[in-house]
Amino acid sequence: MRQEAIGPYIVDFVCREKRLVIEVDGGQHAGNWRDTVRDRWLVHHRYRVLRFWNDEVLGNMEGVWDTIFSAASTARPPHPDPLPARGERESPSRASK
DSSP: OOOEEETTEEESEEETTTTEEEEEEOGGGTTOHHHHHHHHHHHHTTOEEEEEEHHHHHHOHHHHHHHHHHHHHHOOOOOOOOOOOTTOOOOHHHHTO
């Protein structure tokens, strides 16, 4: 397994160029609040997180690969919407979001 550190956390796999994190989890991760906190930190730092269960990887490897390749080919690092300058009005496209 290729784990890497991102900030204070260790992730299973990461593509830094696409800011994509892949996690493969066993049953001990079901409902784990630490994973939720870590995922929120990663998203806040512009990473996208994909999670797969161990049995999903073992039983549907092709589907898992398809999901990862699709995410990697379409993933763009999320950027926060820029705030309008002080005194500047929001553009109609931004105001309608």
